[in-house]
Amino acid sequence: MKYQDFNKKIIELVGGKDNVQAVVHCMTRLRFTLKDRSKAKTEEIKNMDGVVDVVSNDVAYQIIVGTHVNEVHSELISMLGISGESDASDKKVKKNPVKAVLDLFSESMTPILEPIIAAGMLAGVLSLLTLTGLVSAESPTYLLLDNIRSAVFFFLPIFMAMSCAKRLNASPYLAVALAAALLSEGINGVEGLSIFGISLPTTTYSNSFIPIILAVWFMGYVQKFLKKIMPQFLHYFLVPVFTLIICLPITLMFFGPMGAWIGNGMSYVCLFLMDTLGNWSVIALYAALQPFLIMFGAGNFIIPIVVQFHAEIGYDPVFYAACTISDIAVAGAMVGYFLRAKNEKQKQLFGTFGFSALLGVTEPAIYGAFVKFRRPFIAVMIGGGLGGLFAGITNVKTYAMAWGLAGLPSYIGNSDYKNFYSMIIAVIIGFVAAAIAAYILGIPKEKDEKSNDEKIAEVKAVDSEVNASIMKKTVINGCAKGDLIELAKVDDKAFSSGALGKGVGIVANTNSVVAPANGEVVTVFPTKHAFGIKTDDGVEILIHIGINTVELEGKHFDLKVNQGDMVTVGQPLVEVDFEKVKEEGYDPTIIMVVTNTADYLDVIPVKEDFITSEEECITVVL
Incomplete structure (x- = not known):
């Protein structure tokens, strides 16, 4: 069960097993039919590691996970105890008849x-x-x-x-x-x-x-x-x-x-539209707009039409050529962003998205970059439109139901080399035009792109210039002396995903864990490994000592405070024999998060390699 923890979290956040009526999958997404969609915690699902995005529309509640969706789905339905298809005995949600027919075609074709x-x-x-x-x-x-x-x-x-x-x-x-x-x-x-x-x-x-x-x-x-x-x-x-x-x-x-x-x-x-508007206009339009259809989960509606074309005339004169041109234009847009990006992490991301799109799977790029930056949509409209225009003018035909880079040889058909060469040129036009357009349009700067030091500096500057009643901040010190690590690198998904709030990890080099701020000890876990402190400003701090150390049941922990005690910054909470904890086979990392992060303008950890209990560790903008 490679994805057991991931699926367990998904099941919990969509409202539990009882809320799942059915779940199927397509190329990159899980398509849930939920009994009560209001129970799904969409934002928390979006923040999960391994989730590209969530699309909730009239078609289904769709969680995009990537091209390994088949493996995720097979484990998921096993954990849910269902077949993976709609159960005839389940209560059906009333739909618009036309919508219901389109859904049936889409779900049956997948x-x-x-x-x-x-x-x-x-x-x-x-x-x-x-x-x-x-x-x-x-x-x-x-x-x-x-x-x-x-x-x-x-x-x-x-x-x-x-x-x-x-x-x-x-x-x-x-x-x-x-x-x-x-x-x-x-x-x-x-x-x-x-x-x-x-x-x-x-x-x-x-x-x-x-x-x-x-x-x-x-x-x-x-x-x-x-x-x-x-x-x-x-x-x-x-x-x-x-x-x-x-x-x-x-x-x-x-x-x-x-x-x-x-x-x-x-x-x-x-055929009427092609004869009236021109074949070129239909191919160009679809190649330009396909990413929008995929974004709304409506990409499969063309399959019945393509099947009918093959049955009637032996080839598809419109859609699959447009699909391929659009997909490779998406790859071109990602290459343009790859060349434009200065951040190594972004380069790696755009490179991965581009390669996937070349193979005909564009959902990662659309949900991971297009929706986020928006400008790539314009790049593909330009590249896909121009490539589709050329394919339409040269009457490109798709002789097989194959798309993406690997499907290009099928355009040879019955030794129709002119058709093949025309398609190659159309694809190159789409790729190059989209890449150039994406490079020129550039990558919009994200709102949270500033470093933590810059954020803290801005807060301090604002704090000194405006009235304290308009903007205030409170500071949380380190709860131990040791090496500071980013929360995202902590080996515990519940914390690293940010689901429990923003914060830091500390690998202590002393045995003393102290109060990081003045406040009340509102929670002391019986196993002595976790503390909840509420500061005078209402900031709720969770200090979790070690990963899975609850299994030690308090062994190697010497408690210094009790629930209900008032503490001051620097006051010892517990003495921990970290060497013994490590000998027992447990990760000793201390995790400190602000559990009510959503109540504040921002929660900003410092960007340092080392911290002490006398130094500022987290700034909370009230």
Whole structure:
């Protein structure tokens, strides 16, 4: 359980196990369905190590964690004791019907992206192999491997049936059985079919997804109805067979033609826009705006349209080319920021975000840099728009469902080298233009970018110039003599994350721990390892001696005060034999934080390497 502590904290902050109705995941984010979203502590989740950002909108409560989300999710659902999918017995939240349909498409497509991406990437590899002459397009090796690609799309209804069945209250296995029947040689695309003397329209179900979604939706109601009217002891034997006997004819008569009409309608709308506004305008617009769609969790809505394009005309004339151009423009913007940044930590961050975007995963960059600095959105609108404009003018086609840098070879398609070269140029334009724009726009200075010394100096300057009633500060001294370390480097996530307040860590070189300020000892833990002090100004200080030292149960701690005592700065609180603590295998770091940090304008630790109990350690701006 590599992410056990992380998931335990997530579960706690979203309102506990009982508040989680379902949780699925996409490329980088956990998508929660919460029973009461008001119970989620969004700001605390955002501050967790390992969380890039939190997006709460009508689609879902989304926690962005990165490309390792699959591992996090598998452990999370195990800890929650759920399947990871929506439970049909759970109470559903009423949604706008159009919104509900879009959510269904998005959530059903997400689990099957893995084989779709694999098929797209395989198409790219095969294109490279034929381009270099290593494998002939007529060779048995090529044909065998190409069958993987074609099979994924041919059997798309089966993948979709399994993915959406439980969300539509239907049995996944019966849904797959129905999809397999539709793809059989006796039904798929066969003319002259009839049932009970009624002629059936000719419909091709391979490479489609809408007919099976409609059929599985209907199947959910049929199963519910049959279970209601049949005796319990007959459910196991009769419900499955009657479900299939009822659903297959209805699908053949109604849902197959309806699915074809809807799919053709989506294609028609897109083609109409392309013919009316120009192909170039649609690709340029989508490439420029894709980061905004991803930010709002709406990036998957294009997948059904792309699938329909491939089924109808054999390629995608708009979206995946725009996606790739936009993704690589995001990488370009991060490279521009990488070149502009002077801070080594920022350089490392922008470099990581840029590499991820090159591979087609842009959420880390969008939530980690774009939302924070905003100007990269403009850079991608410029770069993506220009790259998309060129791709539209040259009529670039996407022959496989693959995007990002690794998907570029798939644009060769059926030896369509002009298409490939046009896409390469479009990608270069997007990357270079976004990088230049980001570099010129620059990195906005963050509000908290000033050093702690600068902050304290500003506070002191203001304090000397304005009336004390307008601005006051209180000073907290060190609680021990020793080496001072940043709170973020303390080996305890509860403290290092800042969730318990701002403060410092001290590695003491003496055994005495003293009061850092005048006040009342409001808490003394029975194990003598932690103290709560409330100063005369109302500042609440927690002094926690060592990490996990609660397990020592007071051993090696000699208490000097009691709860309720009034103490003065420098007065001993406890004597600790730190050598014995270390011999017992415990980290002896003293952690001192202001637990009511949120009540003040700022809490500013000093930036020193060494501290004594006579020196200022933390400045609290009241």
